[in-house]
Structures are given as C-alpha cells and as structure tokens.
Amino acid sequence: MAADAYALLLAAATRLHARDLAGHLGLDTTTPLTPEAADTLTRYLAPTPPPPPDGGDG
DSSP states (O other): OHHHHHHHHHHHHHHHHHHHHHHHTTOOOSSOOOHHHHHHHHHHHSOOOOOOOOOSOO
16 A cells, blocks of 8 residues: 555656756756657666676685
8 A cells, every 4th residue: 555655656756857857867858758758767767687696606
C-alpha cells in the first residue's frame, strides 16, 4: 500500500517538474517535451546495475 502511494507521488512530481529537471541535465527546454526528449531523460535517470564481480580470489 505504501509503495503504491509513493509511486503515485513520484509520478506526479516527475510530471510537474520534468521540464526543470531536463533543463538542469542540459536538455533543450525551449520546445515542448517530446517523446524522444522524455526517453533521453529516462536514460539519464535510469539506474545502472553494479558491475559484475571480477571473479578473482580477492
């Protein structure tokens, strides 16, 4: 239940502040946010998994 509420809050905040966030990340904000720009913003914000272990004895 709490996770659902948090997800809704995060989605609403993202919609409200996407243009500001895009500007802070150096994306063009002089035109409406396009699907391509939204995809770029998503790539900036997507978490990256940690690198795999090196397999050494450490």
